[in-house]
Amino acid sequence: MLIELASLTPAERQYYLQHVVAPRPICFASTINSNGEVNLSPFSFFNLFSANPPILVFSPSRRVRDKTQKHTLENVQQVPEVVINIVTYDIVHQASLASCDYPAGVDEFVKAGFTPQAATVVRPPMVKESKVKMECRVNEIKPLGDEGGAGNLVICEVLRMHIDDTLFDENGKLDQRKIQHVARLGGDWYTRVNEASLFILPKPNVLLGIGFDQLPASIRNSMVLTGNELGQLANVHELPMIDAAYHDDHLKNIIQYYSINPAEMERELHLHAQVLLAQGRVADAWQVLLSGET
Numbered sequence: 001m002l003i004e005l006a007s008l009t010p011a012e013r014q015y016y017l018q019h020v021v022a023p024r025p026i027c028f029a030s031t032i033n034s035n036g037e038v039n040l041s042p043f044s045f046f047n048l049f050s051a052n053p054p055i056l057v058f059s060p061s062r063r064v065r066d067k068t069q070k071h072t073l074e075n076v077q078q079v080p081e082v083v084i085n086i087v088t089y090d091i092v093h094q095a096s097l098a099s100c101d102y103p104a105g106v107d108e109f110v111k112a113g114f115t116p117q118a119a120t121v122v123r124p125p126m127v128k129e130s131k132v133k134m135e136c137r138v139n140e141i142k143p144l145g146d147e148g149g150a151g152n153l154v155i156c157e158v159l160r161m162h163i164d165d166t167l168f169d170e171n172g173k174l175d176q177r178k179i180q181h182v183a184r185l186g187g188d189w190y191t192r193v194n195e196a197s198l199f200i201l202p203k204p205n206v207l208l209g210i211g212f213d214q215l216p217a218s219i220r221n222s223m224v225l226t227g228n229e230l231g232q233l234a235n236v237h238e239l240p241m242i243d244a245a246y247h248d249d250h251l252k253n254i255i256q257y258y259s260i261n262p263a264e265m266e267r268e269l270h271l272h273a274q275v276l277l278a279q280g281r282v283a284d285a286w287q288v289l290l291s292g293e294t
Contacts, residue, residue: 166178
């Protein structure tokens with residue numbers, strides 16, 4: 001399907017974009033206006049854009065139905081400060097309730113059952129129940145348009161963070177498994193980040209991956225291995241050598257039973273390597289594949 005965004009209504013554009021640009025972390029923004037009235041609202045147009053300076057950006061878009069501004073935007077225009085509270089699974093239903101379009105002056109802390117907690121350097125209160133709170137100064141607000149659905153980039157500098165002690169491991173490092181983030185997708189869909197959905201992917205750093213172009217042709221042109229699996233193999237920093245001491249009973253059986261048919265043996269070796277890659281055993285997968293290169 002080819003979708004020409006210029007031909008869509010704002011609601012239709014939002015529908016497609018929010019389904020495919022996902023998952024999106026949730027900024028639970030507490031703000032205050034010049035009269036001291038507090039607002040609390042979640043926004044999934046949100047992310048981290050710089051560590052030095054520490055910059056977060058979220059976007060309260062104009063309402064699609066009538067092009068009006070949201071109370072959060074009006075508040076940060078009057079008082080350029082915000083607390084960005086992180087939404088985790090244990091408060092997601094309350095945070096969703098706070099997204100209701102209550103009239104100005106209604107306190108979402110009360111409506112959603114949250115406890116306001118005094119911040120230390122900004123005026124808006126923190127959400128006590130949130131396990132991560134960031135006190136921010138609003139450096140700039142950049143409007144993206146006047147029509148319904150148009151965003152307003154609220155560029156925030158993080159001044160202080162408050163992180164619950166239970167999110168750290170025994171070494172004082174944040175344990176990703178303990179945070180239990182939630183994120184927005186399209187429509188009513190959310191996702192929960194837990195140990196079942198997490199995986200570790202070693203990322204290239206100082207040592208560069210050899211790349212697809214350095215894979216042996218028989219591996220690069222595999223009829224079994226996917227691009228993702230080839231990516232695992234190509235992420236090593238040098239082409240592995242055959243280890244004469246490497247032992248694998250299944251590899252031994254493949255060579256024994258399929259040696260008279262090189263094409264079948266290659267297929268079986270690639271299938272075995274595929275299983276090893278799924279287990280994260282990249283070095284073992286390389287040894288299996290290299291055995292077919294001799």
